[in-house]
Amino acid sequence: xxxxxxxxxxxxxxxxxxxxxxxxETLAHIANCxxxxxxxxxxxxxxxxxxxxxxRADCPPPEKIGEYYLEMLPDAERLKIAAHLQKCVHCQAxxxxxxxxxxxxxxxxxxxxxxxxxxxxxLLSDLVAVLMxxxxxxxxxxxxxxxxxxxxxxxxxxxxxxxxxxxxFSLMGQIAADDPAHWSGALVEMRQNDAxxxxxxxNEFGSFQLLLxxxxxxxxxITSSSGKRLMLNQIALSS
Amino acid sequence: xxxLTIDQLAEHCEQENGKFSxxxxxxxxxxxxLLRRALLEDIPQAFSTIxxxxxxxxxxxxxxxxxxxxxxxxxxxxxxxxxxxxxFALRGVKFKQFSYLPQVMNYLKLCxxxxxxxxxxxxxxxxxISLDDQEEWKQPAENDPLPNFEEVWGTICKVLPDEEDQLLxxxxxxxxxxxxxxxxxxPQRWDSPRAVSVALQRVRRRLRASELLREHAGL
Numbered sequence: 001x002x003x004x005x006x007x008x009x010x011x012x013x014x015x016x017x018x019x020x021x022x023x024x025e026t027l028a029h030i031a032n033c034x035x036x037x038x039x040x041x042x043x044x045x046x047x048x049x050x051x052x053x054x055x056r057a058d059c060p061p062p063e064k065i066g067e068y069y070l071e072m073l074p075d076a077e078r079l080k081i082a083a084h085l086q087k088c089v090h091c092q093a094x095x096x097x098x099x100x101x102x103x104x105x106x107x108x109x110x111x112x113x114x115x116x117x118x119x120x121x122x123l124l125s126d127l128v129a130v131l132m133x134x135x136x137x138x139x140x141x142x143x144x145x146x147x148x149x150x151x152x153x154x155x156x157x158x159x160x161x162x163x164x165x166x167x168x169f170s171l172m173g174q175i176a177a178d179d180p181a182h183w184s185g186a187l188v189e190m191r192q193n194d195a196x197x198x199x200x201x202x203n204e205f206g207s208f209q210l211l212l213x214x215x216x217x218x219x220x221x222i223t224s225s226s227g228k229r230l231m232l233n234q235i236a237l238s239s
Numbered sequence: 240x241x242x243l244t245i246d247q248l249a250e251h252c253e254q255e256n257g258k259f260s261x262x263x264x265x266x267x268x269x270x271x272x273l274l275r276r277a278l279l280e281d282i283p284q285a286f287s288t289i290x291x292x293x294x295x296x297x298x299x300x301x302x303x304x305x306x307x308x309x310x311x312x313x314x315x316x317x318x319x320x321x322x323x324x325x326x327f328a329l330r331g332v333k334f335k336q337f338s339y340l341p342q343v344m345n346y347l348k349l350c351x352x353x354x355x356x357x358x359x360x361x362x363x364x365x366x367x368i369s370l371d372d373q374e375e376w377k378q379p380a381e382n383d384p385l386p387n388f389e390e391v392w393g394t395i396c397k398v399l400p401d402e403e404d405q406l407l408x409x410x411x412x413x414x415x416x417x418x419x420x421x422x423x424x425x426p427q428r429w430d431s432p433r434a435v436s437v438a439l440q441r442v443r444r445r446l447r448a449s450e451l452l453r454e455h456a457g458l
Contacts, residue, residue, distance in 0.1 A: 011444040042458050046447055049456035050391075051367045054412040056360065057388040062353035063328065070345060072336070089414060089424075094356055101304055101352050102345070187323045189290070194315060196294050199287040223323040 001035040009036045014043045059091055060084060069098055127152035129232045147174075150232050154178075158220075158232055162212065169212040173202075175222070175230075180206050186224045192216040212237075240272050248273045249288045256292070267340035274343055278326070278334040290322055293347065297321050300351040310358055320354035321347070367415065391455060398449045399442060403428060407435075407442050 003009075009017075009029055016022040017030060017040055030037055060068075060081055067073050068081040085091055129150035147159040156177040162169050171190070175183045186202040190210050200208045202222065215237045222230040243251070251269035258265035273292070277285035301307055301317045310317075325347050329337070337343045399405055406425070410416045416424070418435035429435045446452055 011447060012440045015440055015443050043447055046453060046456045046458060047443070048368050050412050050446070050452070051415070052364070053387060053391055053455075054408075055364050055367055055415060056413060057392075058413060059360075062356040062360070063324070063349075066349040066353055070349065089416070089420075097305060097356070098349075098352055102348060187286075187326055189319055189323070191315070196290060199290050200283050201286075221319050223319070223327075225327045227324075227327075 003035045004033045014040050018044050056090055127230045129158050129230060171210045171212050173208045175206040182224055186222050189221045191219045245285050245288055252292055271340045278329045281330055294318055297351050300348055304355050306355050306359055317354040321350040325350040394451045398445055404442050407438055
């Protein structure tokens with residue numbers, strides 16, 4: 001494809017277009033030239049990709065900055081963090097917030113008004129496991145339906161079943177994933193009506209168990225040691 | 240202390256926490272023993288109890304954080320994130336570096352801060368690109384640096400061997416600074432935002448001309 005109205009736009013004119021600083025002549029050219037418009041799109045895509053990959057890529061994680069603040073780091077790491085804090089405006093801002101947050105707790109804390117309930121949003125990294133269609137509620141008193149199955153978009157599948165115990169019921173879970181080791185040792189948190197009910201850990205075989213004391217729908221959050229979260233929301237129980 | 244059951248420790252711990260919050264003299268040893276069993280000995284029931292005991296305290300910290308209202312999430316999300324970070328950071332031998340309760344509580348409070356901070360960092364990074372690009376370049380929000388950063392930065396340094404050009408790329412792409420901010424921070428190198436903009440034009444031309452970088456960007 002060649003420029004329909006030569007000369008083609010220069011790289012600096014493309015940069016001005018990306019920045020929103022282009023003059024009228026450049027804007028008119030790009031509106032009428034598919035070739036230069038394609039070059040602009042490629043340049044925009046290129047810079048967006050660099051921005052995505054480089055933005056704060058050399059910043060230490062917030063935990064490390066926190067451990068630096070708490071003086072928990074070995075000398076070599078402490079010096080590295082100190083050097084980074086000298087140059088990085090973003091980490092300097094985070095450190096300022098941390099130093100305001102960490103000191104002695106308010107002895108008479110005022111209960112904060114909670115935010116109005118909002119639909120739970122997840123980062124792109126969170127996996128939400130979705131129940132198979134027409135799945136009945138988890139049966140508390142035995143069922144021939146078999147375990148409940150929910151699958152996340154990466155194929156990770158959770159199987160859930162309720163088992164009768166001497167003093168009530170327990171929720172048995174099993175995670176099946178392409179990389180089973182990833183979920184070994186993961187923390188499992190169970191909530192009902194937004195209240196924490198109990199926690200457990202995924203064992204080396206991918207299974208976990210939690211005591212059930214209420215019959216409200218269950219929300220499960222499973223967090224791996226790398227921070228990846230698998231969520232299963234509003235699993236209904238039936239007697 | 241070691242003869243007490245987890246439920247007994249929990250009851251004592253909650254009582255002592257109550258005394259502490261009323262600024263009365265309190266004994267931290269029950270809570271510390273509960274934490275020791277949960278984190279050093281990795282006893283699931285002990286951690287579940289720790290979660291229950293400290294969840295209200297962590298929730299209060301989340302609400303009091305100056306950045307909480309900048310997020311789109313409710314407190315549950317950060318309470319859960321903070322307690323899981325706390326568990327994974329301190330379980331096993333890592334707990335041995337703590338010898339008294341205030342140290343452990345400081346670290347738990349730090350986890351509340353890092354849960355919110357990491358969330359905002361991830362949101363900030365996503366906001367630098369369009370929704371279509373977000374889907375295309377989906378990255379897990381993990382604590383480790385991006386796996387291809389060293390490779391990309393190495394290539395950039397080959398394309399731009401001049402240290403001043405590398406500084407500009409750092410300022411523009413890594414720190415997302417504007418020309419005005421760059422000129423203010425490095426006045427000895429660039430005496431005005433205009434000088435920064437002129438230098439940036441040259442740097443961007445050369446970056447976009449690099450075959451390796453274009454290949455990395457999928458072009």
